[in-house]
Amino acid sequence: MTAPRPYTLVAEITYKCPLRCLYCSNPVNFHEMRNELSTEQWVRTFSEAADLGVVQLHFSGGEPVVRKDLPELIRHARSRDLYTNLITGGTLLNEEKLRLFRDCGLEHIQLSLQDTDRKTAELVAGIRSYAKKLEIARLIKQVGFPLTINVVLHRLNIEHVPALIAQAAELGAQRLELANTQYHAWAQENQSALMPTRAQLDQAEAVVLEARPRYQGTMEIAYVKADYYSDFPKPCMGGWARSYMVITPTGEVLPCHAAHVIPGLHFDSVRDQSLTTIWAESQGLNAFRGDSWMQEPCRSCPKKTIDFGGCRCQAFLLAGDAAATDPVCSLSPRHDIIRKAIAKAEQGNGSLIYRDPKNSERLSTRPLEPASR
Amino acid sequence: MLVFPEAALMLNETAPEILKLCDGEHTIEGIVDSLAQRFVGIDREAIKEDVTGFLTRIKARGLLEA
Numbered sequence: 001m002t003a004p005r006p007y008t009l010v011a012e013i014t015y016k017c018p019l020r021c022l023y024c025s026n027p028v029n030f031h032e033m034r035n036e037l038s039t040e041q042w043v044r045t046f047s048e049a050a051d052l053g054v055v056q057l058h059f060s061g062g063e064p065v066v067r068k069d070l071p072e073l074i075r076h077a078r079s080r081d082l083y084t085n086l087i088t089g090g091t092l093l094n095e096e097k098l099r100l101f102r103d104c105g106l107e108h109i110q111l112s113l114q115d116t117d118r119k120t121a122e123l124v125a126g127i128r129s130y131a132k133k134l135e136i137a138r139l140i141k142q143v144g145f146p147l148t149i150n151v152v153l154h155r156l157n158i159e160h161v162p163a164l165i166a167q168a169a170e171l172g173a174q175r176l177e178l179a180n181t182q183y184h185a186w187a188q189e190n191q192s193a194l195m196p197t198r199a200q201l202d203q204a205e206a207v208v209l210e211a212r213p214r215y216q217g218t219m220e221i222a223y224v225k226a227d228y229y230s231d232f233p234k235p236c237m238g239g240w241a242r243s244y245m246v247i248t249p250t251g252e253v254l255p256c257h258a259a260h261v262i263p264g265l266h267f268d269s270v271r272d273q274s275l276t277t278i279w280a281e282s283q284g285l286n287a288f289r290g291d292s293w294m295q296e297p298c299r300s301c302p303k304k305t306i307d308f309g310g311c312r313c314q315a316f317l318l319a320g321d322a323a324a325t326d327p328v329c330s331l332s333p334r335h336d337i338i339r340k341a342i343a344k345a346e347q348g349n350g351s352l353i354y355r356d357p358k359n360s361e362r363l364s365t366r367p368l369e370p371a372s373r
Numbered sequence: 374m375l376v377f378p379e380a381a382l383m384l385n386e387t388a389p390e391i392l393k394l395c396d397g398e399h400t401i402e403g404i405v406d407s408l409a410q411r412f413v414g415i416d417r418e419a420i421k422e423d424v425t426g427f428l429t430r431i432k433a434r435g436l437l438e439a
């Protein structure tokens with residue numbers, strides 16, 4: 001199969017992060033992946049990405065600002081005409097760094113906020129960070145960047161959507177992304193504490209729909225639905241290894257943040273091969289391209305070109321088979337798993353497991369048991 | 374291609390010409406005049422309709438500041 005043209009590269013340049021967010025998408029065993037790519041290896045990778053047709057580069061992590069060579073990486077990406085976005089928790093930023101990033105050509109900053117309520121925000125982030133983040137949001141605007149505020153939604157903050165919208169507008173954000181938690185990695189560990197109720201979700205969606213026209217042209221409000229409560233799955237990443245690629249701190253090229261969890265897939269590292277070769281030939285990337293891997297009901301479904309059968313990682317985590325129809329789909333024979341998970345999470349009040357090296361070490365030694373958790 | 378934080382728009386041939394003139398100096402009339410001079414033989418009113426239509430659409434998406 002000929003590989004499609006990739007448009008977007010998410011470069012997770014480090015797993016180091018001062019925040020300990022309960023819903024972090026980094027792999028639970030991130031502490032085992034400490035051998036980060038060098039500056040030169042990233043520079044070469046960005047050049048190869050540009051040659052492949054990538055136009056958009058997100059610096060992500062972890063906290064990308066941890067890397068001392070970030071200015072150099074931004075400068076190189078701009079020299080290859082890549083649109084550059086910094087996805088940050090903000091706590092390590094200051095005015096000097098922001099000015100330096102701007103002078104290197106950084107085009108956009110996406111800042112995460114956890115809540116409008118300080119106590120909940122810091123409960124979720126696992127460190128004192130609320131005031132600093134607001135200060136940084138204002139500095140980002142002062143220095144002249146366009147700003148997206150990103151808030152991951154869950155049971156503890158979803159009722160604050162009206163306040164989150166007002167706060168983002170007050171901070172001068174051009175874009176507010178309200179994204180319901182995707183239950184992979186750390187979020188899956190904390191599912192029973194994070195899963196919202198149906199009533200909470202309906203209320204939040206209604207608020208967003210009502211607010212959108214008021215902010216049209218000044219602030220875009222993006223809303224990512226909670227897919228457990230949808231009738232059909234999300235078109236995860238726009239299809240497996242189709243237009244997105246995620247590169248981990250150690251250089252593995254993945255189709256998404258979570259694909260590590262699927263057994264039997266091999267993902268190559270830009271340490272060993274060129275990105276061009278990996279994008280075309282990687283066993284892991286080719287595993288779910290196209291539709292020949294699909295089972296029923298996906299195979300004969302007219303929606304297969306729209307949602308691509310949903311999320312492969314979720315199919316594995318919940319149904320135990322990465323090639324199965326995403327159990328979120330109401331047509332899936334395993335849809336009962338989702339109903340049970342919702343019922344369990346709605347009444348659950350689980351303990352909180354923070355994303356930090358200590359917990360990572362503890363959880364890494366535990367064997368993975370899909371579908372039974 | 375017009376690239377922004379979470380997506381990109383595939384532009385036709387003339388849209389980039391319009392965007393290049395959105396420099397804080399040109400008014401809409403100025404943009405239309407400039408394009409009318411370059412695309413000889415095309416009705417000025419038709420150009421104006423295209424320009425305002427395009428700019429209205431991208432402004433509504435927050436991709437253009439007045």
